[in-house]
Amino acid sequence: MLETPPMWFLALAFLGAIGPLVFIHEYGHYIVGRWFGIGAETFSIGFGREVAGWTDKRGTRWKIGWLPLGGYVRFTGDMNPASMGQNLDRLSPELRARSFHAKPVWQRALVVFAGPAANFLLAILIFAAFIAANGAPRTPAIVASVLPGSPAAQIGLQRGDRIVGIDDKEVRRFDDLADYSRLRPNEDVLLTIERQGRTFTASTRLAEVREADRFGQTYRVGRLGVATGQRVFEPVPAWLLVPEAVGITASTIENTAVGLWQIITGRRPLEELGGPIKMAQVAGQVASIGWFEFVQLIAFFSINLGFINLLPVPMLDGGHLALYAVEATRRRPLGARAQEWLFRGGFAALMTLMLVATLNDLASVGLWQTLGRLLG
Template identity: 30%
Template sequence: MTLLQTVVAFVVALGVLIVVHEYGHYLAARLCNVKVLRFSVGFGRPMIAWRRGADRTEWVIAAVPLGGYVKMLDEREGPVEPHEAARAFNRQNVWQRFCIVMAGPLFNFLFAVLVYAGLFMYGLPEARPVLAAPPSGTLAASAGLRAGATVRSIDGEPVTTWQELRWRLLQAALQRSPVRLETVDERGHLAVATLDLSGFPAADVESDVLERIGLRLYRPPLEPVLGQVVAGGPAERAGLAPGDRIARVDGRPIDSWESLVAAVRSRPGTALQLTVERGDTTRTLEVVPDSVSAGEMRVGRIGAAPFIPPSHAEKMLVRVQYGPLESLGKALAKTADIALFSLRMLGKMLLGEVSWRNLSGPVTIADFAGQSAQMGWVSYLTFLALISISLGVLNLLPIPLLDGGHLMYYAIEIIKGRPVSERAMELGQRVGLALLLVMMAFAFYNDLNRLLTG
């Protein structure tokens, strides 16, 4: 993934999510008959602007695509014509103002629900939760988990995919609570294992939880033969194609897909000489793996997947697909789970129970945008849904300057029966700005640290 492709994927993601969020505010304002003066995607000088509608609302694409806003008619920001005063935002009752502000984050959650529901209906092949042999000394090994066992449930809740297993254990690790895994081996024998996560290090939540626990996905031995090549990725740019067999990397023999992956991962951003067998011919191609984030490390990736024989695919994969109503229910549950998990993570960061290194800034998010776009439209949509939920949660935090800060003021107004004083709001703005600057400083520091140590 080139820098340009990463930037484009990041800007498109930001643009989509900003439009979704601000359109929530815009639509709610229109429903409450509040006049909207401007709908801006981005900050700063307008690059493109046009007017439309009976209110001649100005639609703007601005120079700095790191946010957006909906500007409404408001007597506190300038003189308002008497005949339009009733349409000013500040003239609306507190419940209408509450709904207009709440609609932005709500649309972020709604967007995620629709994306997940669409993916559930479309149906995707996912890895079964079949375990490889756990490394000695890990929690998984101590619990007696064995290679070839399939995880059927966690604490009584059914598990059908590897991703579900990872998500459930990530939640348990954050709570530092023990979990019961019910497994079935290849002979059909049931077993129950308990993983005690009470001593799980807080800082490790940010890394691959399953790897730390000792749970690894079972992968049958595969030949080093390419099954898929990502369009625009390093493998395609180097001239690799599906069906190619990789015989050597920098002169070292490659006898399995696993050894090929290990060779690529260990050399991010470094040119590799591949000896490629294609039909009856042998050639040498140079490929430069992309450098991608993997926890606190940078690893190499060339954008290729192995050829998986049909017999292996049946054992390794399960197709997850649901009807419309069930998809909607699962999408709602998944969105709520991720939102609540994000809130718990933030709470534990504030309490010092989880490392602030989990906080990501725009550089890391851009990196993930590029990686997900390279992996295909499904991964990119999943990334958009996840970031949309995070944006919704962030905006609901009771910090002045954010939507949640305004909602906090309106909640106080509802309880007390009168608006919060201008002086209190001004003080809150200063505190809110300070908090946001601290969070941004942590995020940028983490980004810089990942770049320098990666």
Template identity: 35%
Template sequence: MSISAHLAAVAGNILPFLFVLGIVVFFHELGHFLIGRLCGVKVDAFSLGFGPEITGFVDRWGTRWRLGLLPLGGYVKFHGDANGASMTDEEAAASMPEAERKVTFFGQSVWKRAAIVVAGPLANFVLAIVIFTGIFAIHGRGVLIPQVDKISHNGAAEAAGFKPNDVILSIDGRKVDSFEDVQRIVQVSSDVPLTFVVARLGKDVTLVATPRRRSQTTATGLADVGVLGVEAKAVEANWHIQRYGLVKSFQLATGETWYVIDQTATYVRGLFLGRESTDQLSGPIRIAEVSGEMAKVGFAALLNLAAVLSISIGILNLLPIPLLDGGHLFYYAIEAVRGKALNDRIQQVGFRIGLTFVLGLMILATYNDILRLTK
């Protein structure tokens, strides 16, 4: 492959990646910004990206909107903050007149500060719902009838008595309309017995199968999921596009967002409990790869990836780890109970621990990405 071809391949990943990450970060910080302004806090800077400023402007309220050289993130700097992580500038705070203090972040009540902080992750979830709603309303949803074609030898389905041409009607009493519905239920039910009702030769037959835990390649890397051991009969007659109105699209989008939240939260919980492997973590290299792949599929697929990534970033930021939004909320919860904030020394130690954790997580995810590339 020539140098120009290599550059084209890299650009084909980087540009979609910057687009996806840019809109996710922008809306996250916009959540902080809007609620901060609503609470009467002055915003000194809104930055998309870190490091030296490429370009920017100052709006009529005195906020510097800037584009940073390093595009991996962003921040909102409120008046009186020492940095974009909302660390208080103690020297500046001590000398502030009361009128100026009222428009600072640290000068707000604990409830207002909590609302400003939680607005970022919530904006990520709202963004996902908006994107999913648009996709369902404009493109509809491809539905594959859950008709069994092939059955894996010695798999859970074979052991349960599934037969070719069985049409799956329900799982544990939940009606399924597509093969995707079946996959989603099965994937989160490894080693859990499930009751299937299938249509077979004009009769309803009840089968009990226990999906087996297997590692499979997903859009973000390897994942341990439940596997039934069946393939759908993906003939043209079994496919159709389901169209939806705006209200139904919103309902489906809300369900889709909750599904991704549940999946991601289950993995994170399993990670901390030692049930999930860290080799499933993906970093910016893998996300860039997937962004490039989705861009080739189409703009809707790229937006779908942005929605999923937005949810993941929202959940990550809610973890009770100092430096992240969840860490701030943890401190505010303690402050609300105690009636006063933790002293600065304890908070500083916590932020250093949080920074170490976040950097370690980024290094581990990047290492996993490089390991996948070498394989």
């Protein structure tokens, strides 16, 4: 079992992962805003008091805040980093022409969507580079062995069976089966199986196992109980690299959505929700293994950052997009007071979520057990 790296290494790895991702996200907003002639007053990586910064020839203040847990672009006409708008009548004609809130709703929506899109694009480029270097996983979902007493054994799966579907999802490779099963411990699934030219279905309940990583941390996962042959990677033509990478990104987004929905609906415990401390721990551990693994982790972090920002919660990009959809439907935006209350509610929800995630993080690093021993 590997030892967890020291705290300073975890902190550096976290900053090395989240800093570039926040920059990419905010730069997506910024560059699309520039394309539409929107002025940017501030481009900030981090929140709070400015640690370092400079002002460019366009008048944009580029700065780094002391709290590295996000960032923002404050466009001309914004009252605050949440992009709540000022009364356009109070702006000069020159500022109004460059104001974010004076632009058509479709342009504002594209500017907002550009942040998460930039995160997804970064992940696609990373995956495409890895596929170009190593090939794409093509291990077929053909059973090489069955674990005795497992769900697979209970329904009579045999060596040589090909699993072509699980529930309503097509299984083209073994990773499809493994990823789907991993997220569904103790859940019933319906398998579609090919055996000697005959196709049939069988239902079973996936087992729940505790899987440990190389640092001794355990995770609750679902398991069917089959093994396949040697993992196969096949070369991919250059023109298929991006489609392959898009597929991996889409699958990761789907798995992230499923995991979040399971937490919301109570199928997974709230304790599995992690926050910045857990991210730092994972970043440091993966970075200690090697650069290859760390860059892969950055791709997954980038997808999660893009996905979370698209949730329809006020204060997040998805909340803004939801308001723009309402505005497009009503032909006018919601009133300022209604928007203010929505953003207050969104801020309260995000702070509550952050508190829960932080408490979970502190529990995962053993703080409560240590305090219990000291107080006991």
